[in-house]
Amino acid sequence: MPSLANKRVLLGVTGGIAAYKSAEVVRRLQDSGATVRVAMTKGGTEFITPLTMQALSGNPVHTELLDTEAEAAMGHIELSRWADVIVIAPASADFIAKLVNGEGSDLLSTICLASRSPLAIAPAMNQGMWRNASTQHNIERLRGRSVHIFGPAEGEQACGDVGPGRMIEPDDIAELTADLFETGSLAGKKVVITAGPTREAIDPVRYISNHSSGKMGYALAEAAAEAGAETVLISGPVSLKAPERVKTLSVTSAREMYDTALAEANGCDLFIASAAVADYRPIQVSEKKIKKSADTMTIELVKNPDIVSAVAALQKRPFTVGFAAETANAEGGLEHHARGKLERKNLDLVIANDVSDRTIGFNSNDNAVLVVEGQGSEAIPKINKSILARQLVVKIANMLQG
Numbered sequence: 001m002p003s004l005a006n007k008r009v010l011l012g013v014t015g016g017i018a019a020y021k022s023a024e025v026v027r028r029l030q031d032s033g034a035t036v037r038v039a040m041t042k043g044g045t046e047f048i049t050p051l052t053m054q055a056l057s058g059n060p061v062h063t064e065l066l067d068t069e070a071e072a073a074m075g076h077i078e079l080s081r082w083a084d085v086i087v088i089a090p091a092s093a094d095f096i097a098k099l100v101n102g103e104g105s106d107l108l109s110t111i112c113l114a115s116r117s118p119l120a121i122a123p124a125m126n127q128g129m130w131r132n133a134s135t136q137h138n139i140e141r142l143r144g145r146s147v148h149i150f151g152p153a154e155g156e157q158a159c160g161d162v163g164p165g166r167m168i169e170p171d172d173i174a175e176l177t178a179d180l181f182e183t184g185s186l187a188g189k190k191v192v193i194t195a196g197p198t199r200e201a202i203d204p205v206r207y208i209s210n211h212s213s214g215k216m217g218y219a220l221a222e223a224a225a226e227a228g229a230e231t232v233l234i235s236g237p238v239s240l241k242a243p244e245r246v247k248t249l250s251v252t253s254a255r256e257m258y259d260t261a262l263a264e265a266n267g268c269d270l271f272i273a274s275a276a277v278a279d280y281r282p283i284q285v286s287e288k289k290i291k292k293s294a295d296t297m298t299i300e301l302v303k304n305p306d307i308v309s310a311v312a313a314l315q316k317r318p319f320t321v322g323f324a325a326e327t328a329n330a331e332g333g334l335e336h337h338a339r340g341k342l343e344r345k346n347l348d349l350v351i352a353n354d355v356s357d358r359t360i361g362f363n364s365n366d367n368a369v370l371v372v373e374g375q376g377s378e379a380i381p382k383i384n385k386s387i388l389a390r391q392l393v394v395k396i397a398n399m400l401q402g
Contacts, residue, residue: 005033010083015043018124028174080115090124127163185397187228194275196236212276214238219389
């Protein structure tokens, strides 16, 4: 079975006898490596209890749109940002109609409205309801909106009828969910990504660094690997687990990252410089710990080599993407500085974010960015970094193919 390692799946359960299979869907998703949270409609709770789903998923089950406790921790907006994919299994005819009409009358439908993640439904209903012209019209409209339709299967139904409308089996739902992440859009490409901070030594104890956690670069590496790329991640010192199916090279200083990046970039197709590389390093590094004595201390710094500029200047240059960590109140604004970097360093794309916003960027699980290219820019609002990484990889892959 394809892997869902490190993926976050929001399972929606609506009203229908097939809801008893949702417990097994949770298990199969977890067996594939996913973290699962469950949101249920009122009808869904009539067929299987939230307590059962909580015990199986290991996470609180969400049922109420206006639950103040849930809003304080993980309300409908937070859930929509959290999920890498939303799977509705079972999806009743009534809920399918709600999706088509853009209703937000309960928690689950509101999550679907707010989310920018892939959405899949596993229809489950009586064969007559499935064959009804209104249901078929609704299904076609959802397909036109890129909603993934899992099934239904044919066979004997709870009511005694025989025909299409049975929810497909949990194993199939887990496998189809995993397939959503196997895009292949970068198949045959070599991708090199830098991530995290660098540390510039002052003495054996102290160093100069920054607040980068490496989360954005690691998410990009996972997304590139999912898209079929041979992926190399050059990482500064972080506390993150190395992504699966990714060659991870650990470095400490900017000069180490520069040497490793230039070696790996030679012959690669795509280079993404998401690391927060120190601009300067101390000229002198003390071999022994500097003792505290005077009230002041002066450290003379020298500029570090510019990694992304060097890669973009290679004779056989890859498609080169830079990151720009700016503050919103910087003179000229976010786009002004990003576009200046794009032109000055001969880059194909610059992804800029506002690091003065403590809810995104450094150390956060979320980010909001401005993607700047030669012909314009696109703002991507606050979203989980893993989801953002996949969206960026799709955009970059389309530009590469173009």
